[in-house]
Amino acid sequence: MKKRKGRGPFRAKMYGEGPPKYRNRGNYPPNPRSRLDDDDGDIAMSDAHDTVRPRFNPYSRGGRKRDDRQVRDRGNSHGNTSRDTPHHPRIEPREDKSWYKVTIPHGKKYDKGWLIGLLQSACTLPFTPAGYYCDHSRAHFFVEDSAIAKALKQISRTFTDRENFKVTILICPCPPPEIPKNMADEEIVHVKNCMQKRYDGAQQALNMKSVRTDTDLVENKVDLILNRKTCMQAMLQIIEENVPELLSLDLSSNKLYKLDHMSEIHLKAPNLKILNLSDNLMRSEKELDKIKGLKLEMLWLDGNPLCNAFKDQTVYISAMRERFPKLLRLDGHDLPPPITFDVETPTTLPPCKGSYLATDDIKALVLRFLQHYYTCYDSEDRQGLLNVYHDEACCSLSIPGQNPSRCSLGEYFNRSRNIKRLRDPALRFKLLKHKRLNVVSFLNELPRTQHDLNSFVVDVTAQSVTLLCFVVNGVFKVEGQSNDPVRAFTRVFIAVPGSDGGLLLVNDEQFIRNASTEEIRKAFATPAPTPSSSPVPVLAPVPQDMVQAFSLFSGMNAEWSQKCLQDNGWDFEQAAQIFMKLKAEGKIPEVAFIK
The missing domain is CATH 3.30.70.330 (RRM (RNA recognition motif) domain)
Incomplete structure (x- = not known):
């Protein structure tokens, strides 16, 4: 009789008949990592997938014959799917991205x-x-x-x-943001009571040291964290409404690491002279830039990490003095008095002067020219400017900046001859317009404008019998764009005497920039300007009815009629007498009668 072959430990493991820890586990011990967690530690595999699938064993009781289900499962593991094969769901971490x-x-x-x-x-x-x-x-x-x-x-x-x-x-x-909620009215009442208890009326001083641990606030479950915007704003609001005359404020030991929410303290407590910020957590002296509107005389910063960033005491004092020029004590130590240039008696600066036009004759000549020039320049057709440029005139335009995508003066960018930015000599030459026809053609290509003549400031910089140089500053609107943006300009004119007694431009250099907030506010104002704010008061609207009447009387065109009236102070009778006298003497050119 053949002896039955016994089953040793190896065969017991092979057939799943060994100790319990290997039973129903196939050829391998349990997976040491039976649950897969995501990065947040809150997503795990289901219990149905805790057990590792047994691998196919060619020496099992079934011999080399493979079960159909095993074949299908093995095929699926290589990416071959079947509609009949049970699908194991893909495990993805739960994401909260709402x-x-x-x-x-x-x-x-x-x-x-x-x-x-x-x-x-x-x-x-x-x-x-x-x-x-x-x-x-x-x-x-x-x-x-x-x-x-x-x-x-x-x-x-x-x-x-x-x-x-x-x-x-x-x-x-x-993730969901931590949005601070406004303090409840009941909480603000408790904070106000706490501040009232800590306020010294005789010294006009408020002691908010370690205010978060105040017993009254703790008992009423009010968590006053001054790093929070709502808490700091509540405290400043109470100061503004109750003690705006505050002179001293102690905010030490409050774990302050930033002063962003204190930026308006100079408005809430304009008289504040003493501030204690010691034993807090501020790391950079730049935090103090947010409160440099205060006119501090005493400041405490010791116990903050920022104090260790300075190599010596001199640099430390200099950095604080730079932000608070009137500082007399720093961390309890007296400082040398600041160097100031204050005068004993208050003085007032003289008012800013307006235009400088040298003499009355030059003033009349320049203002008459500007009135005629910008009336034509702001019209639909600028061809009339051919009469004010010399045959050999030059013209150029420039704007600040270089990047067209970030330039708010984009309509002038391709025509800008800013030699500080422009390096190409050929392009520099191309953008300098030479000859009268080229100049006027270039000006015609520029956007339509409307200049505010009352904003003009005119300065005569050079004058002689044969040459006049003057600079014009003012504002204008670019028409045809959204909201008609206001621009500012500076224009340098160099002129020579013309045959008709006027001016001929030989050089015209224009610089255009964005107008400042103050310039925009004053632009195209309805009230008549004062001499100090508008140095060109004579640039008033022309009485066209008088010009037409004089044109009918004299037979001259509108331009020469207006010029005759302006030269005689808009006195019709005097202008008529002068006209008749000059006409009798033959001194009026034929061009005056061409309409």
Whole structure:
């Protein structure tokens, strides 16, 4: 009788008959990592997939014959799928990306209301921004809907700001933001009571040291963290409404690491002279730039990491004095008095002078020329300027900047001859217009304009019998564009006497730039300007009815009739007498009668 072959430990493992730890586990011990977690640690495989699938064993009881199901499963593992094969679901981490962060590069320069209103009007879906804030040069806010985020992304660079720059919108998925909520009225009452308890009326001093641990606030469950915008603004608002005369404020030991939310403290407490910021967490002296509107005389900063950034005490004092020129004590130590140039008696600077026009004769000549020149320049056809340029005249135009995509003066960019930016000699020569016809043709290509004659400031820089050089500064509007943007210009004219007693331009150099806020505010103002603000008061509207009447009387064209009236102070009878006398003497040229 054949002896039955026994089963040893190896065969027990092979057939799944060994110890429990190997039972139903095939040829391998349990997988040491039975659950797969994602990066957040909150997603795991289901229990149905904890067990590692047994590999096919050619020496199992079934011999080399493979089960059909095993064949199908093996084929599926190589990418061959079958509709009958049970599909193991793909495991993907759960992502919470319902919130999106919206970033506007260079958005800090825009007013929040204007920017949000612009985006809301351009976006195809209505939205309410959450958590608006700025850092460096960018503006940020959050939206909660992916459809809104997509709609905002689609309008990126489809519209421009007030300076003709395209507004870029960047979208990024993000976790739900921590948006600080405004303090409740009840909490503000507790804060106000706490501040009242800590205020010293005799010294006009407020002690907010370690205010978060104040017993009254803790008992009433008010967490006053001054790094939070809402908390800092609440404190400043209480100061403004109750103690605007505050002289001393102690904010030490409050774990302050930034002063962004204190930037308006000079408006809330304009008399503040003493500030204690010691034992906080500020790392850079640049944080103090946010409160340099204060006129501090005493400052404490010891216990902040920023104090260790200075190599010696002299540099430290100099950096603080640069921000607070009137500083007398720093960290409790007296400082040498600041060097100032204050005078004992108050003085007032003389008012700014307007135009300089040398003599009355030159003044009349220049102003008459400018009236005629810009009347023609602002008309639909500038061909009339042919009469004011010399045959050998030169003309050029320049603007600041170089990059056309970022230039808000794009309509003048291709014609700009800014020699500081332009390096190509051939292009420099091409952009310098020579000869009268070329000059007027070039001026005709420029955008249509409307100049504010009351804004002109005229300075005569050189004069002789045969030459006159004068500079004109003013503002104008570019017509045909959105909102008719206001530009500022400086124009240098060099002129020689003309045959008709007027001026002929031999050189015309124009520089165009964006107008300042003050220039835009005063541009095209309705009230009549004062001599100090408008040094060219004679540039008033021409009485056309008087010009037409004199033209009918004298037979001269409108231009010569206007010139005769202007020379005689718009006195019709006197102008008529002078006309009759000059006509009898034959001194009026024939060109005056060509209409």
